[in-house]
Amino acid sequence: MAGQGCLVANDWLCWEYVASRSEELTDAAVQHVWITAASVLIGLAVAVPLALLARRGRRWAAPVLGLTTLLYTIPSLAMFSLLLPLFGLSAALVVTGLVLYSLTILVRNTLAGLEAVPDEVREAARGMGYGPARLLWQVELPLAVPALLAGVRIATVSTVALTTVGSIVGKGGLGNLIAPAVSSNFKAQVLTASLLCVLLALAADLLLLGVQRLLTPWARAAGAGDGRRRRLRNGEV
Amino acid sequence: MGVPGRVFDWLADGANWYGENGVWHRLGEHALVSGTALVLACALALPVGLWLGHTGRGGALAVNLSNIGRAVPVFAVLALFMVSPLRSAGHVPTVAALVLFAVPPLLTNAYVGVRGVDRSVVEAARGMGMSAGQLLLRVELPLARPLVMTGVRSAAVQVVATATIAAMVGQGGLGRIITAGFNTYNTAQVVAGALLVAGLALLVEGVLVAVDRLFPRPAAR
Numbered sequence: 001m002a003g004q005g006c007l008v009a010n011d012w013l014c015w016e017y018v019a020s021r022s023e024e025l026t027d028a029a030v031q032h033v034w035i036t037a038a039s040v041l042i043g044l045a046v047a048v049p050l051a052l053l054a055r056r057g058r059r060w061a062a063p064v065l066g067l068t069t070l071l072y073t074i075p076s077l078a079m080f081s082l083l084l085p086l087f088g089l090s091a092a093l094v095v096t097g098l099v100l101y102s103l104t105i106l107v108r109n110t111l112a113g114l115e116a117v118p119d120e121v122r123e124a125a126r127g128m129g130y131g132p133a134r135l136l137w138q139v140e141l142p143l144a145v146p147a148l149l150a151g152v153r154i155a156t157v158s159t160v161a162l163t164t165v166g167s168i169v170g171k172g173g174l175g176n177l178i179a180p181a182v183s184s185n186f187k188a189q190v191l192t193a194s195l196l197c198v199l200l201a202l203a204a205d206l207l208l209l210g211v212q213r214l215l216t217p218w219a220r221a222a223g224a225g226d227g228r229r230r231r232l233r234n235g236e237v
Numbered sequence: 238m239g240v241p242g243r244v245f246d247w248l249a250d251g252a253n254w255y256g257e258n259g260v261w262h263r264l265g266e267h268a269l270v271s272g273t274a275l276v277l278a279c280a281l282a283l284p285v286g287l288w289l290g291h292t293g294r295g296g297a298l299a300v301n302l303s304n305i306g307r308a309v310p311v312f313a314v315l316a317l318f319m320v321s322p323l324r325s326a327g328h329v330p331t332v333a334a335l336v337l338f339a340v341p342p343l344l345t346n347a348y349v350g351v352r353g354v355d356r357s358v359v360e361a362a363r364g365m366g367m368s369a370g371q372l373l374l375r376v377e378l379p380l381a382r383p384l385v386m387t388g389v390r391s392a393a394v395q396v397v398a399t400a401t402i403a404a405m406v407g408q409g410g411l412g413r414i415i416t417a418g419f420n421t422y423n424t425a426q427v428v429a430g431a432l433l434v435a436g437l438a439l440l441v442e443g444v445l446v447a448v449d450r451l452f453p454r455p456a457a458r
Contacts, residue, residue, distance in 0.1 A: 073394060073438060075401040077412050078431035081419040154307065161310035168405060168419065178316045182406045187320045194313035201308035 007188070014188035021189075024177070029196055031091075032173025035166065036159045036204070039095050043102030043155060048148075050103065051110035052136075064107065072104040076165045084169070094166035101162060102155040109151025113144030146219055149212040153205055160201040174200075243425035244432070253429075258417065260433065266409035267437060270328050271400045274335035275393050281336070282343035283385065289344075290351025290381070291373045299348035306341030312402050314338070319406045331403040331410070338399060339392045346388025350381030390445050397438040401430075411437070 006014035018025065054064040074082075079097045087093035117140050125139045141148075164175030172179070174193040181189035213219075247253055254260045289295045311334055318330035354377050362376045378385075404412025411434050418426030 073398055073435065074431060075398040075412070075415070075434050077401045077404065078415050078427060078434065081415050081427040082424070082431065084419065084422075084427075085424050154304075157304070157308045161308060161313075164310040164312045165402065165405070167312075168416075175310070175312060178313055179405065182316045182319045185320050185324075190313075190316045190320050194310070194317055197310055197313055198308050205304075205308070 010185070010187050012187045012191050014192075017188040018192060025174075025192065025196065028174045028177050028193065029200065031171070031176075032160070032163055032197070032200060035091060035094055035098070035163050035171065035173055036156065036200075039098035039159050039163075040102055040152060040156050042095065043099045043106050043159075044152065046099065047103050047106035047151075048110055050107050051114060054107065054111055055114055061111075065111075068103040068107050071100045076101070076162055077168065080165060080168050089169045089171070091166075091171040093169055094163065094171045097166075098159050098162060102159055105155045105158070106148075106151050109147050109154075110144060113147030113151075114140055116147060117143045146212065146216050149208060149215065153208045153212075156204045156208060157201045160197060160204060164197060173197075240424055240428060244428045247423075247425045247429045248432075253426075258413065260411075260414065263409065263411050263413055264433065264437065266328070267397070267400055267411040267434070270331050270403065270410055271335065271393075271396045271437075271441075273328075274332045274339060274400070275389075275396050277332070278336045278339035278343055278392065278396075279389060282340040283347050283389075286344040286347025287351055287373065287378065287381070287385075290348040291369070291377060293352065296348070296352070299345055303341040303345040306338070309337070311335070311338045311399050312405060315402060315406055315408075319408075328409065330406075331400065331408045334403075335396050335400060339396050342395075343388055343392050347381070347385050350384035350388070351377045353384065354380045386445070386449050390442055393441045393445055394438045397441055398434060401434055 005016075007016050007020075050064050050068070054061040076097065079100065080093060083093045083096055087096065121139060121143065122135065125135050130139065163173050164178060166172030167175035167179040170176060174197050177193040178190055180186075181193070248260075256262065286299060289299045314337055315330060315334040318324070318333055321330075323330045323333065351373075358376060358380065359372065362372050367376065400410050401412030401415060403410045404416040411430055414430035414433065415427050418424070418430060
């Protein structure tokens with residue numbers, strides 16, 4: 001590993017860089033984490049009602065699914081640029097763009113999870129006197145959790161990656177370190193920030209996998225034989 | 238005048254279409270870069286994905302590859318290429334970054350497509366004495382084609398949309414129209430750039446659908 005002088009030599013891996021700029025790296029990583037977390041949480045808060053709306057019938061499903069899919073095809077650079085007149089150079093701009101992107105996968109997976117609830121289960125709950133609200137909260141949403149969390153995992157990992165593009169307005173977390181380092185040909189900074197990005201995504205994925213295990217103890221007990229549920233859990237819907 | 242009117246005016250102004258920063262030049266760069274990247278990614282990913290699906294080996298890798306790919310920001314990969322000796326190699330950094338971006342979903346789709354072919358059909362073909370190559374080319378590939386082609390189409394649209402990122406490191410393509418509009422607070426130009434990217438993506442999707450139709454499909458049941 002390169003030791004002293006690797007900053008001068010412009011090495012790819014440079015501990016001297018990590019040590020001397022640790023504060024800057026930490027700040028960027030913290031911004032990256034909160035932008036991602038805010039985006040996915042707000043995305044979820046918007047996606048669940050949208051999925052419930054889409055479930056009410058074809059009349060709602062087509063526009064909701066069509067619109068959220070269309071949003072995903074807008075280039076991220078254009079999305080952030082288009083939101084500029086509305087938000088100015090702020091983190092709210094980046095969060096809004098990322099929320100819109102996350103809707104595609106979150107709405108789809110929430111809907112798939114709700115639709116995968118067996119009709120017999122619904123009938124049984126109704127027969128036991130559950131009203132629509134209680135049926136949703138105590139039966140349908142808990143059963144949709146595996147598919148929903150699979151969606152949250154995919155959305156979170158994509159959001160961590162996309163946050164870097166936010167550097168166009170100076171709010172891109174670790175992306176803020178990558179952009180100027182390209183112009184100045186600063187190899188250690190580009191590589192370190194990129195690696196941290198990937199590590200953040202993987203850490204977030206593992207964390208959510210843990211949450212998924214905690215929230216759905218029955219899924220483990222049911223075993224791996226149930227192919228449909230396993231596919232839903234893995235987000236292959 | 239509202240934004241739609243100003244977007245129309247921007248697009249209707251011939252001066253915006255010619256020269257180094259004109260639409261034609263940027264559109265050409267964009268099409269060249271994303272086309273090359275898509276062809277290379279297909280050439281790399283499809284044979285491997287189809288073969289892994291055929292043998293049934295490497296399944297965990299093939300399925301998880303697209304998840305891993307999602308965690309790697311294209312912008313970061315492009316930035317890494319731009320601080321490597323590749324920076325002076327024209328469009329190579331952009332093409333390379335887009336290939337790395339497109340390979341994982343293409344490979345996963347090809348693998349899942351072949352694995353999803355009804356096992357009883359595969360067993361029957363094997364029972365008829367088909368060799369591994371015949372089985373893959375005459376049974377599995379035709380049956381997996383719809384899924385493989387869906388994967389190619391969505392990868393194409395994603396590549397065209399993502400190629401705009403190249404502008405963030407000063408590379409060519411339609412993204413430059415967007416960043417130029419961004420830097421001058423010209424919303425009409427940003428929208429025009431986004432529309433051009435979307436138009437190109439739709440065009441590519443349409444061409445791929447047309448190409449797919451040119452080849453006969455296995456008889457529908």
